[in-house]
Amino acid sequence: MNPMTRSLTIATWNINSVRLRLPLVEHLIAGWAPDVICLQETKCPDANFPTSSLKKLGYEHIALNGQKGYHGVAIISKLPFSSSDARPFCGKQDSRHIGVRLTVSGSARADRTLVIHNLYVPAGGDEPDPAMNEKFAHKLGFLSELDQWLGAGSGEDLAIVVGDLNIAPLEADVWSHKKLLDVVSHTPIETETFEAIRTRGGWIDVMRQFVPSPEKLYTWRSYRAADWSATDKGRRLDHVWASPALAGAFRSMDVLREARGWDRPSDHVPVIVKLEV
DNA sequence: ATGGTGGCACCGCCA
Numbered sequence: 001m002n003p004m005t006r007s008l009t010i011a012t013w014n015i016n017s018v019r020l021r022l023p024l025v026e027h028l029i030a031g032w033a034p035d036v037i038c039l040q041e042t043k044c045p046d047a048n049f050p051t052s053s054l055k056k057l058g059y060e061h062i063a064l065n066g067q068k069g070y071h072g073v074a075i076i077s078k079l080p081f082s083s084s085d086a087r088p089f090c091g092k093q094d095s096r097h098i099g100v101r102l103t104v105s106g107s108a109r110a111d112r113t114l115v116i117h118n119l120y121v122p123a124g125g126d127e128p129d130p131a132m133n134e135k136f137a138h139k140l141g142f143l144s145e146l147d148q149w150l151g152a153g154s155g156e157d158l159a160i161v162v163g164d165l166n167i168a169p170l171e172a173d174v175w176s177h178k179k180l181l182d183v184v185s186h187t188p189i190e191t192e193t194f195e196a197i198r199t200r201g202g203w204i205d206v207m208r209q210f211v212p213s214p215e216k217l218y219t220w221r222s223y224r225a226a227d228w229s230a231t232d233k234g235r236r237l238d239h240v241w242a243s244p245a246l247a248g249a250f251r252s253m254d255v256l257r258e259a260r261g262w263d264r265p266s267d268h269v270p271v272i273v274k275l276e277v
Numbered sequence: 278a279t280g281g282t283g284g285c286a287c288c289g290c291c292a
Binding site: 070071166225 | 283285292
């Protein structure tokens with residue numbers, strides 16, 4: 001490794017209740033030891049977040065935007081934050097974003113600032129018609145605000161966006177493109193808007209740098225499947241975007257497919273990236 | 278064959 005860079009591992013995972021699945025978070029930590037873990041759907045108020053357990057495991061820096069019962073995002077980190085912020089969307093009080101600023105110290109160069117945004121985009125309900133389904137209208141409104149924000153670019157030299165974005169943009173991101181064209185998460189209005197925001201903002205689809213289309217790549221499989229592994233009807237709903245300055249920085253990307261088979265699993269699996277900054 | 282499962286909360290809602 002270049003001694004003038006620092007290696008950093010970042011995980012993103014929709015955990016579907018951080019309290020119920022704290023043992024799985026601990027398992028992820030024991031096996032992969034990410035420097036930073038971005039969680040979505042923590043489903044608990046900040047006061048109930050398992051802060052002390054995670055601090056004992058070395059994640060002493062924790063930024064929370066939780067709420068009771070629904071949504072909720074968190075960033076836990078071995079590295080300190082110089083600041084954090086939570087953005088509101090659509091005039092609602094949903095906890096769907098937390099952002100942090102990390103100072104990454106290189107041994108022989110000036111410190112560099114890395115911004116990480118952790119997002120939980122609305123799922124959007126079942127009916128892909130905003131006139132009939134206000135949850136889908138909310139999702140489209142959320143994307144419109146994301147376009148104004150992230151579509152305008154990173155705003156920072158070194159920036160990463162991760163999270164459950166609840167859209168599978170490419171044909172290779174779903175088990176059947178044709179069967180899912182009318183299914184919320186893969187409708188043309190969603191996939192086209194998603195890719196328009198990403199490309200207009202100059203964001204790199206980091207996962208697809210490592211597993212290019214048309215190879216299938218999934219991060220989510222329904223709880224309703226009788227046998228998730230055999231049928232493997234998955235979707236890539238979780239994403240890692242990076243600003244242009246990070247184009248050459250990523251060294252690895254792993255989708256922990258096996259995590260879908262862990263005891264009492266989340267329906268999403270962790271995605272882990274390693275980069276040098 | 279048009280279901281199914283899972284979490285949280287409170288006895289329905291959301292995913």
